[in-house]
Amino acid sequence: MTQVLYYGHPLPGLADTRLPGKLIVVEGTDGVGRSTQIALLREWLEANGFAATETGLTRSELAAAGLKKAKRGHTMGDLTMNLFYATDFVDRLEKQIVPALRAGFVVLTDRYIYSLIARAQVRGVDPQWIRDVLGFALIPDAVFYLKIDIDHLLPRVINSRGFDYWESGTDYLRGDDLYENYVRHQTLLIEQFDAMATEYQFHVVDATRNVPEVFGDLRAAISTIVADMQAPAESGVSRRRTRRRRSPAGAGRDRSGGPRGLVATSQADTQQPGATTQGARG
Numbered sequence: 001m002t003q004v005l006y007y008g009h010p011l012p013g014l015a016d017t018r019l020p021g022k023l024i025v026v027e028g029t030d031g032v033g034r035s036t037q038i039a040l041l042r043e044w045l046e047a048n049g050f051a052a053t054e055t056g057l058t059r060s061e062l063a064a065a066g067l068k069k070a071k072r073g074h075t076m077g078d079l080t081m082n083l084f085y086a087t088d089f090v091d092r093l094e095k096q097i098v099p100a101l102r103a104g105f106v107v108l109t110d111r112y113i114y115s116l117i118a119r120a121q122v123r124g125v126d127p128q129w130i131r132d133v134l135g136f137a138l139i140p141d142a143v144f145y146l147k148i149d150i151d152h153l154l155p156r157v158i159n160s161r162g163f164d165y166w167e168s169g170t171d172y173l174r175g176d177d178l179y180e181n182y183v184r185h186q187t188l189l190i191e192q193f194d195a196m197a198t199e200y201q202f203h204v205v206d207a208t209r210n211v212p213e214v215f216g217d218l219r220a221a222i223s224t225i226v227a228d229m230q231a232p233a234e235s236g237v238s239r240r241r242t243r244r245r246r247s248p249a250g251a252g253r254d255r256s257g258g259p260r261g262l263v264a265t266s267q268a269d270t271q272q273p274g275a276t277t278q279g280a281r282g
Contacts, residue, residue, distance in 0.1 A: 001101060001141050007113070008135015011090070014098060021101035022226055023138060025112040026218075028146035029189045030167040031157045032207050033214065034110050037146070040215050041222065045106050050226060053100050056110030060091035071166060078123050078172075085116050086133050093138065101138075106226060113137045114200060118192035122185065123172050142225050144218055145197050146207035150187050157182070 001019050004010075026034045026041075038054050045052040058064045067084050070076050076084065100107045113134040120130040157163065163178040165171070169185025170178065197204055205217050 001138070005139040006135065007137050007139060008132060011093065011098075011136045011138075014094075016098070016102065019098070019101040020104040020229075022106045022229065023097065023101060023109070023140040024106065024222060024225065025109050025114075025140045025143040026146065027111060027114050027143055027193065027202065028207060029148065029153065029186055029193060030164075031153055031160070032146045032148050033156075033211065034146060036211055037215060037218055038108050038110050040211075041108055041218060044219060045108075045222075045226070050106050050229065051104060052106045052108060053096075054108040054110065055092050055096050057085070057115065058088055059096075060088045061095070062091040063088040078120070078125050082116065082120050082125060082130060082133065089113065089116070089134070090136060093136070097138070104229070106229070109140075112140065112143065114143065114193070114196055114202075118189050118196065121192055122169065122188040142221070143200060143202045144221070145193060145202035145204050146214065147193070147197075147204050148190070148207040150183060150190065152208045153186060154183070 001021065001023050004014070004017055004019055024041075026038055028034050035056075038056075042052045042054055058067050063084060067088055070081075070084065097107055097109070116134060117127075117130050121127055163182045165178075167185070168178050168182040169188075170181050173181045173184060175181045196202065203221060205214060207214055
């Protein structure tokens with residue numbers, strides 16, 4: 001990502017001013033196909049000689065197990081849930097994302113702070129508060145928003161995993177009909193993502209199309225983003241050897257910009273009102 005920039009205050013203890021890797025986010029609502037595209041992108045990147053790794057929500061060693069357990073009890077309040085997710089995120093940022101970027105990996109992340117913001121806002125959490133809480137997040141090199149409408153989303157969910165308690169917003173909508181709750185909750189989430197697409201300068205991708213078409217758009221855009229990275233295969237290292245390269249400890253275990261009210265900051269002195277920079281970002 002070349003230059004290290006944050007949405008708010010820098011991550012404590014991180015002295016890096018430049019990181020050679022690339023941070024690429026795939027965002028979108030539940031059931032839109034993010035995980036499928038992440039898997040395809042990682043395979044494509046590795047096949048072309050790039051070291052790639054992936055991460056996503058609730059995959060931290062510190063908080064993932066506790067967060068999943070707490071959600072099974074359906075007992076968390078809004079603030080508790082958001083702080084729990086923030087803990088999961090900062091642990092992954094410190095132990096998975098930053099080490100991988102430092103090692104020159106392309107980091108693919110399934111969701112980022114934008115999903116947390118969207119989920120919080122539909123539940124009535126103060127927009128500025130949740131942005132302040134997550135202000136330690138690195139500004140990614142690119143955010144791809146898989147955009148879909150509720151009419152195209154419903155058949156996918158009905159024909160796959162069905163309706164989930166949390167994905168239906170039943171914790172705050174309180175209705176007895178999961179289907180009605182799901183439609184209302186996902187409609188509200190999509191509205192939040194649509195608004196953030198402008199606020200955070202997302203690359204919007206039409207996700208109503210089939211998997212190969214969506215992947216084609218993502219692949220073309222990411223090819224440009226990683227063009228300034230020298231793939232190991234181009235420097236005389238065999239692709240086979242590159243593909244066997246291991247991620248940094250704790251990074252991306254397999255499955256197992258400036259927005260309102262947020263300031264893009266780094267660890268250098270302030271150079272312009274509302275933004276602190278360290279050099280030209282790649």
